[in-house]
Amino acid sequence: MKVNVEIDCTPEEARAFFGLPDLKPMQDRILAEIEQRMKTSLNAMDPSEIFKTWLPASMQGVEQMQQVQQMFWQNLAALAGGQKK
Numbered sequence: 663m664k665v666n667v668e669i670d671c672t673p674e675e676a677r678a679f680f681g682l683p684d685l686k687p688m689q690d691r692i693l694a695e696i697e698q699r700m701k702t703s704l705n706a707m708d709p710s711e712i713f714k715t716w717l718p719a720s721m722q723g724v725e726q727m728q729q730v731q732q733m734f735w736q737n738l739a740a741l742a743g744g745q746k747k
Contacts, residue, residue, distance in 0.1 A: 669676075677684060
């Protein structure tokens with residue numbers, strides 16, 4: 663035997679029927695806090711601030727790469743010079 667039951671109700675009515683708590687007030691508070699944090703973070707995303715934050719680190723990386731490249735060529739030149747003698 664097969665029995666089909668269709669119930670037409672809203673999610674709120676279903677929660678109340680099964681005795682589940684209404685989490686909407688808590689969800690609204692959490693979403694409001696998340697929204698506030700996102701707005702605060704967006705203020706920190708000013709392009710000039712990002713540039714100031716990332717530029718020193720990237721410039722240091724470029725300088726280190728130049729030093730490594732220079733050492734590589736110096737070592738290569740020393741090896742080539744040693745083989746000619």
